[in-house]
Amino acid sequence: MTGTEVAAVGVVTGWGEGAAALPSDAVRAAAGRRVIAAARPPLVGERFRRATRECLLGVAAVEALLREANLEREEIRGCETALVYVTAAGYGAANHGFIVAGAATGATLHFPYTAPSAVPAEVAIEFGLTGPYVILLGGAAATIDGLWQATLQVGRGRCRRALVLAVETFSECEELWARGRWLLRPPLVESAACALLIPGPSRATYAPASTESPLEALARARAGETLACAPLIALALARAGGGAAPFRLTGQWRGRRAGLAWEAH
Amino acid sequence: MKTEPVAIIAAGAVTPIGADLDAFWTGLVTGTDGVSRIERFPVGDLRVGLGGEIKKLKRERRGDCRASQLLFAAADDLRARASLDAPPARVAVVLGTALGGVEEGEKALAGDPSARRAAAALYDGPARALALRLGARGPVITVSTACASGATALGVAADLLRSDAADLVVAGGYDILCRFVMRGFDALRSLTRDRVRPFDRRRSGLLLGEGAALVLLARDRDAGERRLGRLLGHASASDGAHVAAPDPEGRGLEWAIRAALAEAEVGAADIDFVSAHGTATPLNDRVEAAVLRRVLGACAERIPVNAIKGALGHTMGAAATLEAIMCLLASREGVVPHTVGLEEHDPECELDFVVTAPRAVRPRVSLSTSLGFGGCNAALVLEGDAR
Numbered sequence: 338m339t340g341t342e343v344a345a346v347g348v349v350t351g352w353g354e355g356a357a358a359l360p361s362d363a364v365r366a367a368a369g370r371r372v373i374a375a376a377r378p379p380l381v382g383e384r385f386r387r388a389t390r391e392c393l394l395g396v397a398a399v400e401a402l403l404r405e406a407n408l409e410r411e412e413i414r415g416c417e418t419a420l421v422y423v424t425a426a427g428y429g430a431a432n433h434g435f436i437v438a439g440a441a442t443g444a445t446l447h448f449p450y451t452a453p454s455a456v457p458a459e460v461a462i463e464f465g466l467t468g469p470y471v472i473l474l475g476g477a478a479a480t481i482d483g484l485w486q487a488t489l490q491v492g493r494g495r496c497r498r499a500l501v502l503a504v505e506t507f508s509e510c511e512e513l514w515a516r517g518r519w520l521l522r523p524p525l526v527e528s529a530a531c532a533l534l535i536p537g538p539s540r541a542t543y544a545p546a547s548t549e550s551p552l553e554a555l556a557r558a559r560a561g562e563t564l565a566c567a568p569l570i571a572l573a574l575a576r577a578g579g580g581a582a583p584f585r586l587t588g589q590w591r592g593r594r595a596g597l598a599w600e601a602h
Numbered sequence: 603m604k605t606e607p608v609a610i611i612a613a614g615a616v617t618p619i620g621a622d623l624d625a626f627w628t629g630l631v632t633g634t635d636g637v638s639r640i641e642r643f644p645v646g647d648l649r650v651g652l653g654g655e656i657k658k659l660k661r662e663r664r665g666d667c668r669a670s671q672l673l674f675a676a677a678d679d680l681r682a683r684a685s686l687d688a689p690p691a692r693v694a695v696v697l698g699t700a701l702g703g704v705e706e707g708e709k710a711l712a713g714d715p716s717a718r719r720a721a722a723a724l725y726d727g728p729a730r731a732l733a734l735r736l737g738a739r740g741p742v743i744t745v746s747t748a749c750a751s752g753a754t755a756l757g758v759a760a761d762l763l764r765s766d767a768a769d770l771v772v773a774g775g776y777d778i779l780c781r782f783v784m785r786g787f788d789a790l791r792s793l794t795r796d797r798v799r800p801f802d803r804r805r806s807g808l809l810l811g812e813g814a815a816l817v818l819l820a821r822d823r824d825a826g827e828r829r830l831g832r833l834l835g836h837a838s839a840s841d842g843a844h845v846a847a848p849d850p851e852g853r854g855l856e857w858a859i860r861a862a863l864a865e866a867e868v869g870a871a872d873i874d875f876v877s878a879h880g881t882a883t884p885l886n887d888r889v890e891a892a893v894l895r896r897v898l899g900a901c902a903e904r905i906p907v908n909a910i911k912g913a914l915g916h917t918m919g920a921a922a923t924l925e926a927i928m929c930l931l932a933s934r935e936g937v938v939p940h941t942v943g944l945e946e947h948d949p950e951c952e953l954d955f956v957v958t959a960p961r962a963v964r965p966r967v968s969l970s971t972s973l974g975f976g977g978c979n980a981a982l983v984l985e986g987d988a989r
Contacts, residue, residue: 416857420840436711448786449846453746454976461842461977470840474744475726482743489761516720543767
């Protein structure tokens, strides 16, 4: 199996775009705010008429990735690009809108946008992605699973590159998240992040992890609670710090911690 | 590089036509209609109130959501046929779902203030509940490629085994009927007032169903003699065309089928049977039939095809796993169930459909196809154990 490397990471959070926008201490920067919201990306056009905010955040994360990697859209278009999408709660806002707003007014959000697959669908349509396609649900541990899936897709030659995308929003369901406060530590920071994996010199090893990696701790400290986006933000921070293999990435969600280590071949 | 096959050791299911695997198979070959008036929640305000509802379900424990209860029933059936004889840390759970715990979200937003209800609304909750019940402490993964979820889950499970991340995987799919999904499909006008008629000239839409289907997977070399069949190849692909409708050219589905066949190292001439997604919506069936004709070429004339959603309704996350299991049971029993609801030939869907009655054939290699919202497509290549 071919090795892989992380070529670039695009990040959009409630703090701004890129790893450089993250505060040094998210808890202090939040100053007691429970949710740090990300603005609706200013994408316009008939095609986005029905798209939800989380769909647009997904598109914005891929655009940030392309800027970071200095790539044109055409370079990722087609069946040689895999798309792996991960979220713990990205469908929550749409579900909330369909259930609550629909019940109150009779008007309903276009139902297909309640599906978790709506976000990657809009991204795939926007960038013409027609390759391998996997959607995983869960927090940071699921993103580790997603990164592992991406290394398999690239390593086994199913595609030439893979995008691992995560999107999390909280504002619409803030009251529900407040009930489940044992699940996560505020501030909850709305985020979208996308990593590009390509063939490379490092071999990725996927295994359960018993302890938090330094990168997991760093991402939490700098960004706050970003659920499935956390491992991708950790990758962005590692790259910003000049990090290259070997390095170890972990992600935890609801009692399960998964790990992925990139080591030189 | 040849991809190692994965053994499917055993299966378990709960469906609208049967409360376990044997009853499911009997229902398929006898043409049982599992569609009825929905009784578990109000449907009087909906255009269509029919679905493949499971009427009787052993209630496990007050507090378990319905999705978990369906999974527990399927798991009990599975464990009656095979044991999870591996260390708990080496047993993984991979489940596909389109709706997860959304009914719990409805209840949470309708006035139930409990934290437990809010947490249960997360779509990965039922997979965690099943892992806990099984004592599985390996990876617990929830896949949600809409109505292709049950196929993608089997593919991810196979990857876990090939990567040596687990020794056994309980994999499959589930979904329940609830107000949320009925209201959604009703608003889309996707539900038929007629019966579900896959590939029929008069087809006018789908009806939803509920169910859970699980298989126990192991590396083929570790499975010994116990085997219902093998998963030879899988692939999933995006259409990149529309949020809700299939690509009119079926390019994503075609890519997925060709990639799955390549992984399995089989060609169209090796395929003995096709289990089609067959939702009975006008566009899905036309696109799917055209793709199958392109991929199978001249072999399409002799390969039997069926679709079982006419009997069950569309069980969403469970559908693809149920259809994969049906392929393996067809190999074991030497019979391919017929397509309930298909009576009038559609010239736009020219394939050798099994109609009217089951057909006595014993497929060795089967192809199962799936499509879902979000441009999700998946294909599985399965080999039955015909001994």
